[in-house]
Amino acid sequence: MGGGNGEVLQGLADDFQSETGIAVNLVFQDSYEGVLTKFLGALESGEVPDLAQIDSLFAQQVLGTGATEPVENLLSDSFPVDDLLPNVTSFFTVDDVLQSMPFNNSNAIMYYNRTAFEEAGLDPDSPPTSLAAVREYSETLVDEGVTEAGITWPNHVWFVEHFYSVDGQLLFDAKNGHAGKASTLYTDNPTARRVYEWWRGMADDGLYTNPGIEAWGEATSTFLTGNAAMLLTSTAFVTGARQGAKENGFEVDNAFYPTVDGDRVGPVIGGASWFAPSGLPDDRRAKIGQFLEFMASPASQITWHKGTGYYPNRQTAIDRLEASGWFEENPMYRTAFDQLTEAENTPATKRMLVGPARQAQTTIQNTSVQLFEGQVGIDEGLGQLKTTVEKQLNRYHS
Missing domain, CATH: 3.40.190.10 (Periplasmic binding protein-like II)
Structure with a gap:
C-alpha cells in the first residue's frame, strides 16, 4: 500500500x-x-x-x-x-x-469518460453492459474520432476471473479450489471462447489498447489522457479517477463490469x-x-x-x-x-484458491497475449493454456 x-x-x-x-x-x-x-x-x-x-x-x-x-x-x-x-x-x-x-x-468495475461519450453522440447515462455493447460503443468512439481506442485494462488474471465469474463459470475444478485440490483449468467452454474471440476482435480492429502485462499504471494513464474512453480496473481507483478526470478536463463515471452475453451472476x-x-x-x-x-x-x-x-x-x-x-x-x-x-x-463468484496461483496467473496472462494478438488460434491457445496450468497444479500438489 x-x-x-x-x-x-x-x-x-x-x-x-x-x-x-x-x-x-x-x-x-x-x-x-x-x-x-x-x-x-x-x-x-x-x-x-x-x-x-x-x-x-x-x-x-x-x-x-x-x-x-x-x-x-x-x-x-x-x-x-x-x-x-x-x-x-x-x-x-x-x-x-x-x-x-x-x-x-x-471488485473490478468499468470507468468511462462521460465527456467522450457525449462528443461521440453516446448516452453517458446508459453505459454498455455487455461485451457486444462495449464493442459497439468503441466503434462509435473511434469512428467519430473522439478517442484512439474504446477500452483498455491491465492484462492481469483478475480480469479473466471476472469474465468467468460474471458469467457464472468456474475457472478451476473443485469449486475454484474451495472444495479441495484443484486439478484442472476450465477453458473448453463457451465463456472462454466468447471472451477471447471478442478480445482478439477488439485488438484486431484497434478498439482495445493493450497497456501490457500487469500494467495498472499504464492502463490508468491511457484512460486519463483520453486515449481510451473506457477502463476496466479496481474500485480502489474511484478517488484517483475523480481527481485525474478533473485534472484532465473531463467528467468521469463508472458502471458494473460488462457481462459476456447479457446474463450476470457476479464478480x-x-x-x-x-x-x-x-x-x-x-x-x-x-x-x-x-x-x-x-x-x-x-x-x-x-x-x-x-x-x-x-x-x-x-x-x-x-x-x-x-x-x-x-x-x-x-x-x-x-x-x-x-x-x-x-x-x-x-x-463461481469465489476467487480461485489454488496453491500455484502465481504460476497460473503468469501462464494465463502470457497466453492471453498470444490469443488476442493472433499468435495462436483460439481453440489451440485455450488447449495449451489448460495443459500448462494442469502441469503446474500437479507439480505443486506432488
Missing part, C-alpha cells in the same frame, strides 16, 4: 497508536508479490512480522505453509464477525474458520487480507487482535472507504454511510458495493 492509499492506511495506524498506546510500524513493500516473497521467507526463518497484507490471489499458498494462525483466534469474543459482509468473508473462511482478516477488498473479490503467523507470544497476540478489530471497526472502514474507494467490509459501516447520504452524494463509490451485494454467492 503505497501512494494515496498508503497515506490513508498510515493515518489509521496513527489513530490506533494514539488511542491504545500500542506502537505500529508499517513497512511498505514494492508489490503484493514482494510482500508474499518476504513473508514466506520470514515464516521459514522464524523472524516474522506480526501481520502481512497478502493479496487474495496468494491466500492458498500462505495457508499451505501451515505456519499461520486463524485470525478468528485473535479476536475477542465480543467482536461481531457476523457483521462482516458474507460475500467477502466467504472467500477468507476455510474449514468454517476465518483464516485472515479481510481489509482492502474490491469475484480482489484486494488483500491480514495474515498472522502462528507461535507468537500471548502479549503480541492480544495486541494484534486489538489492531485487527480497530482496522475492521465501522469508523475505520468508513475512513478507509472514503479515502480510497475500497468498499467497507462491515454492514454497520454501510448502514452509517447510507444514513448520512454518502452514497447519494457520491454514487461512484457505490457501484462496486452494489455489484458485490447484488451478486449470487456461488462457487
Whole structure:
C-alpha cells in the first residue's frame, strides 16, 4: 500500500497508536508479490512480522505453509464477525474458520469518460453492459474520432476471473479450489471462447489498447489522457479517477463490469487480507487482535472507504454511510458495493484458491497475449493454456 492509499492506511495506524498506546510500524513493500516473497521467507526463518497484507490471489499458498494462525483466534469474543459482509468473508473462511482478516477488498468495475461519450453522440447515462455493447460503443468512439481506442485494462488474471465469474463459470475444478485440490483449468467452454474471440476482435480492429502485462499504471494513464474512453480496473481507483478526470478536463463515471452475453451472476473479490503467523507470544497476540478489530471497526472502514474507494467490509459501516447520504452524494463509490451485494454467492463468484496461483496467473496472462494478438488460434491457445496450468497444479500438489 503505497501512494494515496498508503497515506490513508498510515493515518489509521496513527489513530490506533494514539488511542491504545500500542506502537505500529508499517513497512511498505514494492508489490503484493514482494510482500508474499518476504513473508514466506520470514515464516521459514522464524523472524516474522506480526501481520502481512497478502493479496487474495496468494491466500492458498500462505495457508499451505501451515505456519499461520486463524485470525478468528485473535479476536475477542465480543467482536461481531457476523457483521462482516458474507460475500467477502466467504472467500477468507476455510474449514468454517476465518483464516485472515479481510481489509482492502474490491471488485473490478468499468470507468468511462462521460465527456467522450457525449462528443461521440453516446448516452453517458446508459453505459454498455455487455461485451457486444462495449464493442459497439468503441466503434462509435473511434469512428467519430473522439478517442484512439474504446477500452483498455491491465492484462492481469483478475480480469479473466471476472469474465468467468460474471458469467457464472468456474475457472478451476473443485469449486475454484474451495472444495479441495484443484486439478484442472476450465477453458473448453463457451465463456472462454466468447471472451477471447471478442478480445482478439477488439485488438484486431484497434478498439482495445493493450497497456501490457500487469500494467495498472499504464492502463490508468491511457484512460486519463483520453486515449481510451473506457477502463476496466479496481474500485480502489474511484478517488484517483475523480481527481485525474478533473485534472484532465473531463467528467468521469463508472458502471458494473460488462457481462459476456447479457446474463450476470457476479464478480469475484480482489484486494488483500491480514495474515498472522502462528507461535507468537500471548502479549503480541492480544495486541494484534486489538489492531485487527480497530482496522475492521465501522469508523475505520468508513475512513478507509472514503479515502480510497475500497468498499467497507462491515454492514454497520454501510448502514452509517447510507444514513448520512454518502452514497447519494457520491454514487461512484457505490457501484462496486452494489455489484458485490447484488451478486449470487456461488462457487463461481469465489476467487480461485489454488496453491500455484502465481504460476497460473503468469501462464494465463502470457497466453492471453498470444490469443488476442493472433499468435495462436483460439481453440489451440485455450488447449495449451489448460495443459500448462494442469502441469503446474500437479507439480505443486506432488
